Amino acid sequence: xxxxxGTGQFKExxxxxxxxxxxxxxxxxxxERIGTRRNxxxxxxxxxxWRSHGEEIRQHVLEHLDYYLEQLSENVAKRGGHVFFAQxxxxxxxxxxxxxAKKDAKKVVKSKSMVTxxxxxxxxxxxxxCEVIETDLGEYILQVDDHDPPSHIVVPALHKNKEKIxxxxxxxxxxQLTSKPEELAxxxxxxxxxxxxxxxxxxxxxxFAVAETGSFSLVTNEGNxxxxxxxxxxxxxxxxxxxxxxxxxxxxxxxxLLTRSAVGQKLTSYITVLTGPREELDxxxxxxxxxxxxxxxxxxxxxxxxxxxxxCIRCAACVNxxxxxRHVGGHSYGSIYSGPIGAVLxxxxxxxxxxxxxxxxxxxxxxxxxxxxxKIPLHELLLKHRQIIVEKEGKAPISEKLAMKAFGLGAxxxxxxxxxxxxxxxxxxxxxxxxxxxxGPGPLKAWTEIxxxxxxxxxxxxxxxxxxxxxxxx
Amino acid sequence: MKVTLFATCLVDMFQSDVGKATVELLExxxxxxxxxxxxxxCGQPAYNSGYVKESKEAMKRMIxxxxxAEYVVSPSGSCTAMFREYPHVFKGDSIWEPRALxxxxxxxxxxxxxxxxxxxEDVGARFEGKVTYHTSCHMTRLxxxxxxxxxxxxxxxxxxxTMLPGKEQCCGFGGTFSVKMxxxxxxxxxxxxxxxEETGADYIIGADAGCMLNIGGRIQRTGKPIQVxxxxxxxxxR
Ligand code: SF4
Numbered sequence: 234x235x236x237x238x239g240t241g242q243f244k245e246x247x248x249x250x251x252x253x254x255x256x257x258x259x260x261x262x263x264x265e266r267i268g269t270r271r272n273x274x275x276x277x278x279x280x281x282x283w284r285s286h287g288e289e290i291r292q293h294v295l296e297h298l299d300y301y302l303e304q305l306s307e308n309v310a311k312r313g314g315h316v317f318f319a320q321x322x323x324x325x326x327x328x329x330x331x332x333x334a335k336k337d338a339k340k341v342v343k344s345k346s347m348v349t350x351x352x353x354x355x356x357x358x359x360x361x362x363c364e365v366i367e368t369d370l371g372e373y374i375l376q377v378d379d380h381d382p383p384s385h386i387v388v389p390a391l392h393k394n395k396e397k398i399x400x401x402x403x404x405x406x407x408x409q410l411t412s413k414p415e416e417l418a419x420x421x422x423x424x425x426x427x428x429x430x431x432x433x434x435x436x437x438x439x440x441f442a443v444a445e446t447g448s449f450s451l452v453t454n455e456g457n458x459x460x461x462x463x464x465x466x467x468x469x470x471x472x473x474x475x476x477x478x479x480x481x482x483x484x485x486x487x488x489x490l491l492t493r494s495a496v497g498q499k500l501t502s503y504i505t506v507l508t509g510p511r512e513e514l515d516x517x518x519x520x521x522x523x524x525x526x527x528x529x530x531x532x533x534x535x536x537x538x539x540x541x542x543x544x545c546i547r548c549a550a551c552v553n554x555x556x557x558x559r560h561v562g563g564h565s566y567g568s569i570y571s572g573p574i575g576a577v578l579x580x581x582x583x584x585x586x587x588x589x590x591x592x593x594x595x596x597x598x599x600x601x602x603x604x605x606x607x608k609i610p611l612h613e614l615l616l617k618h619r620q621i622i623v624e625k626e627g628k629a630p631i632s633e634k635l636a637m638k639a640f641g642l643g644a645x646x647x648x649x650x651x652x653x654x655x656x657x658x659x660x661x662x663x664x665x666x667x668x669x670x671x672x673g674p675g676p677l678k679a680w681t682e683i684x685x686x687x688x689x690x691x692x693x694x695x696x697x698x699x700x701x702x703x704x705x706x707x
Numbered sequence: 708m709k710v711t712l713f714a715t716c717l718v719d720m721f722q723s724d725v726g727k728a729t730v731e732l733l734e735x736x737x738x739x740x741x742x743x744x745x746x747x748x749c750g751q752p753a754y755n756s757g758y759v760k761e762s763k764e765a766m767k768r769m770i771x772x773x774x775x776a777e778y779v780v781s782p783s784g785s786c787t788a789m790f791r792e793y794p795h796v797f798k799g800d801s802i803w804e805p806r807a808l809x810x811x812x813x814x815x816x817x818x819x820x821x822x823x824x825x826x827x828e829d830v831g832a833r834f835e836g837k838v839t840y841h842t843s844c845h846m847t848r849l850x851x852x853x854x855x856x857x858x859x860x861x862x863x864x865x866x867x868x869t870m871l872p873g874k875e876q877c878c879g880f881g882g883t884f885s886v887k888m889x890x891x892x893x894x895x896x897x898x899x900x901x902x903x904e905e906t907g908a909d910y911i912i913g914a915d916a917g918c919m920l921n922i923g924g925r926i927q928r929t930g931k932p933i934q935v936x937x938x939x940x941x942x943x944x945r
Pocket of ligand 1 (some may be wrong): 525544545547548549551552574604605606611
């Protein structure tokens with residue numbers, strides 16, 4: 234699966250993440266910064282009402298996805314745009330390669346897009362002989378750093394700080410200035426300007442497509458998407474099949490939810506809306522416009538237990554609230570989709586074989602569910618994954634299955650439970666040191682590697698209660 | 708008022724002092740306590756690991772056991788939240804869903820019961836010491852009980868309270884997560900302990916047996932001079 238990043242087993246990647254104190258500092262700092270800003274801007278609104286509204290809009294669209302996709306396609310075609318519906322990532326890439334060939338394009342500029350990462354479009358473009366330039370600053374930094382994969386869906390270079398970025402720039406681009414953000418950005422801007430002028434094709438993602446008008450919105454803080462869509466003669470917009478809204482009215486609600494949740498801003502610096510290729514009186518814009526709608530597994534999610542995950546507007550609020558992500562970082566997930574949304578989505582798009590650990594990489598603390606602006610019950614979906622892994626996929630370890638069978642019998646039988654809890658102090662005796670167990674057997678081993686476990690009480694609570702009843706209340 | 712105690716398996720086996728304090732506290736507040744012997748585990752360990760079938764057996768026993776109770780009260784936010792989740796688990800089951808719903812509706816976490824049902828905000832407790840409080844995730848996010856424990860603690864005489872920095876962060880327990888993802892859980896509990904130390908408190912108070920086992924176990928292992936107490940023990944001290 235192409236959304237895969239990194240190598241090695243999940244546990245190894247997690248170890249790497251945990252031991253990368255530099256990355257962890259950057260992640261924790263960013264979580265706190267963005268989190269505080271978000272809390273400030275959402276407190277200005279009746280946030281729960283807005284969330285419900287957002288949820289309704291997204292649910293409505295998913296229930297009528299066929300209708301809105303058709304409406305969108307018609308409106309794009311009406312304005313002279315080309316629409317291609319790709320069932321798979323390969324189909325999408327092939328179509329785009331054909332456009333590249335027809336235009337004899339040598340240079341492509343891109344604005345930030347997760348779906349093109351998902352289908353590995355850049356690799357496909359390079360195979361077609363194209364030079365690809367990422368123009369989102371974060372993505373650009375990663376690209377310059379030998380295609381370091383993104384670690385966050387909104388802030389792809391979150392795992393790097395300004396000093397690291399200066400090092401990357403000096404090593405790869407001969408940069409000689411300081412690590413001041415303005416100087417770094419200035420340098421990138423100068424480089425990118427040249428690329429924009431020379432590009433044959435501009436490729437964008439899509440935050441929300443508006444079905445009623447055939448328009449596309451791009452939410453950025455850098456304005457790079459404006460140049461991607463106005464300078465090159467040909468524009469290709471790639472969108473996940475579910476990323477649309479009926480009209481501008483709904484778009485406004487979702488954009489408000491998005492910018493507040495993603496970066497803690499009421500609005501971002503740029504919200505670019507494009508409708509089709511250049512028209513007669515337009516001063517700029519592409520001469521040719523292609524829309525590529527990507528399914529790539531989404532139809533299978535529709536109508537099932539996980540449909541709500543398609544409500545996602547990729548704001549990363551769940552990622553920023555996640556304590557697991559905080560300690561392991563984005564690369565540990567092994568998918569371009571990291572954090573809670575990644576743990577839910579990656580097994581659906583990439584399969585359980587590749588991503589069977591992710592649903593367990595959560596303490597089910599529900600911080601994600603609370604943060605989600607469109608009310609996706611993320612922690613419940615993780616539980617659903619676990620249930621499927623156990624019941625349908627049969628991928629759970631045998632020892633665990635046996636333990637849980639025993640649990641089913643033991644916990645459900647008052648008699649067995651009572652006996653079990655009564656003999657526990659005796660059974661635990663060999664491992665007990667005073668009031669604690671420091672080296673436990675079986676499942677306690679993993680626990681006691683990190684912490685003490687209490688020795689079972691000699692007198693259980695229930696015994697105390699019974700004796701007390703017998704002796705009458707004092 | 709008649710109260711049926713759902714002690715939870717952790718309290719029954721490992722933290723009987725918490726159970727005792729709960730009984731004494733509620734009695735002092737005028738409740739009559741009953742403890743049905745047939746109670747087992749709420750099923751959460753299996754349920755949260757994806758073993759829904761197995762967990763349903765335990766859930767059914769619990770529904771039966773507490774069927775005649777007027778109020779069910781538990782000294783654990785997470786286990787209370789599990790009871791409240793039962794109707795969702797049995798959704799569409801014409802026999803068990805209505806029974807689960809009845810149980811969910813009459814089940815309360817201890818502090819929630821004291822403040823919302825008994826309408827008591829000051830239990831007349833006295834506790835000398837510098838404390839901080841861990842707001843468990845299931846208690847705050849699933850059960851939506853956030854203010855009750857704070858209200859009760861505020862009215863304890865002699866208690867010096869400091870808010871825990873990063874209080875909304877999970878302590879890393881998460882049931883089987885604590886052993887299945889031990890390496891991650893360790894980082895989470897270490898950050899929690901670090902924050903507790905920052906407050907300079909001598910006691911960390913909680914309302915959830917699982918979190919306390921986790922935080923307490925790590926504090927003990929790393930030899931920090933901080934004691935873990937359940938809120939029932941603090942409210943019961945005079
Ligand atoms: S799941 Fe919700 S919080 Fe997470 S990225 Fe999607 S919309 Fe944002």
